[in-house]
Amino acid sequence: MPRGSSPTLRKRRLVSELRRLREAADLTIEEVGERLECSASKISRIETGRVGVTPRDVRDMLAAYGADRATVDELVQLAREARRKAWWDEFGDIAPGRYVGYEADAESVRAYQGLMVPGLLQCESYTRALIRDVRPDAAPAEVDRRVELRKARQALLLEDDPLRLHVVVDEAALRRLVGGREVMAEQLRRLDEVEKLPNVTLQVASFEAGGHAAMDGPFVILAFPEQLDPDVVYIESTRSDVYLEQPSDVARYSHMFARLCAESLDPAASSALVGRVARELA
Incomplete structure (x- = not known):
């Protein structure tokens, strides 16, 4: 599937446009709910992508906003495409489908x-x-299904038009014996293999460097091929998944990542550290 064509990103474009058109019509969420005889919370959930939106919902909302026929036709079609099934839907009970869709x-x-x-x-x-x-x-x-999902996600790195991945990993992740010494030795060999891919950049934030820009916690910045789809920051937690889409938030995390890269070992030195930790395990 071409990048930018999945139901997840279609839905993101749709709800963003619905929100923009409501604001252009100078209507509040409460006013739209009154006009459509539904709760304001439904409109809010649609605009934040927490619930699906049907073509009929789109028509009703656009009628309230006074949209022209071409806009209605375009967004109704987008609503149909956003409701199609994707391969990751079958894993919806064990993974955040929204994130997997963005990643794809x-x-x-x-x-x-x-x-x-x-x-x-x-x-x-x-x-x-x-x-x-x-x-x-x-x-x-x-467990088997979670492993299957992870393998399917990893296939993105090996496609004809592969995902470009730039990762900074703390040295602690290399030294923590998840699964024991043999498992970690295998994992470090995996890192040695994958970092040789031309689309993968791996850096390590070493212990010797001390504190760094991202000590507050892990994060992901996703960038898309179309200008219609602005970057998004994803922060995973045990309670909920957070998506930051405001330009100021994305800029803040992009700056943080740039600082982190500058403070971390370069790819060659990072590869050497991975090899050194592997030899210590052996």
Whole structure:
């Protein structure tokens, strides 16, 4: 599937345009709810992407906004496309489908991870060990599905038009013995292999460098090929997933990532550190 064509990104474009048109019509969410005889919370959930939006919803909302016929036709079609199934929908019960969809559509990803190896770079044994640690009650079938999903996501790095990935990993993630020494040795070999891909850049924030710009926690910045789709910052937590789309927030995290890269080992030195940790394990 071409980048930028998945239902997830279509939905993002749709709700962004619906919000823009409502504001252009100088209507509040409450006023729209009154006109459409529905709750204001429904309009809010539509505009924030928390619920799906039907073609009929789109027609009703655009009628209230006084949109022209061409705009109505375009956005109704976008609503139909946004409701189509994607391959990751079958994993909706175990993963944030919105994030997986964004990742599948992204042209590039910049990410920082402090406590573990990022999912796109994990080997299977490390993934399984990590799931057992984080979700000790997970049934074997669920573990298998989570591994399957991670492998499907990792395939993005090997496509004809691959995802460009720039990752900064804290040295702690390399030294933490997830799954034991053998598993970590395999994981470090995996890092050595994947960092040789032309579309992958790996840097390590070393212990010797001391504090750094991203010590508040991990984050991901996703960039898309179309100008219609601005960058988004994703922050995962145990309680909820946070998506930051305001230009000021994206700029702040982009600046943070640039500082982090400058403070971390360069790719060659990072590769050498990965090799050194691997030899220590052996």
